Amino acid sequence: MTGSGAGSSDRGDGGRQAELAAGLGEVEERIVAACHAAGRSRTDVHLVVVTKTFPATDVRLLAGLGVTDVGESRDQEAAPKAAECADLGLRWHFVGRLQSNKARSVAAYADVVQSVDRPELVPRLSAGAVRAGRRPVVLAQVSLDSEPTRGGVPVEGVMDLCWAIDAAEHLELRGVMAVAPLGADPRPAFERLAAAAERVRGELPHAAWVSAGMSEDLEAAVEAGATHLRVGSAILGSRPRLG
Ligand SMILES: *Cc1c(COP(=O)(O)O)cnc(C)c1O
Secondary structure, three states: OOOOOHHHOOOOOOHHHHHHHHHHHHHHHHHHHHHHHHOOOHHHOEEEEEOOOOOHHHHHHHHHOOOOEEEEOOHHHHHHHHHHOHHHOOEEEEOOOOOHHHHHHHHOOOOEEEEEOOOOHHHHHHHHHHHHOOOOEEEEEEOOOOOHHHOOEOHHHHHHHHHHHHHOOOOEEEEEEOOOOOOOOHHHHHHHHHHHHHHHHHHOOOOOEEEOOOOOOHHHHHHOOOOEEEEOHHHHOOOOOOO
């Protein structure tokens, strides 16, 4: 990768497409190697390309390169981007902190809401889904550290949250999601997530997705059994820090 950021993405030449193709290729090689090392099939691991802070033109190029799933983390950015790219047939994943007052909006375009981390979001999301005539897939976000700003329900609360999501008629519970703690070995955290996921699956067998792993730690996530990886900067380049 050339390491260029969002600023270079609207040049209008084929350069950006080549950058994205190279980034996708490198990440694909890493996923294949991680699956091989873990004795897992590549087809059991799904890639969600996190496009936050990058323009809709990048999403369009990614779709042209075969990407099927994209992730966004802020409603005010994601809603117009999803509308602009509605013709591409992509699956939109909402992966950011979900404010209660945004739940309805997110339900109108997100095919997968990965970051439901408290029961009070459930009726709001469900109401939004009804209004939009949709039935989004939902994951329960689990906290793997004690940092409240990063979101997630404590591991002890994950089962109750999953029961609440599962009971909502217009939401489809499919599993759990987590972000590894910053600046620490992700492996013990991903093992805690795997244990929580197994407990959830024991009660609710249809909730088998485990979303974990980002640009820095996707190998550890694959090793710990992740079914979905959320990769941004390793494909799109570095982005300005989000507030
Ligand atoms: C931004 C983000 C990602 C992607 O992170 P990278 O380090 O750029 O791969 C994954 N998951 C969540 C929840 C994010 O907010």
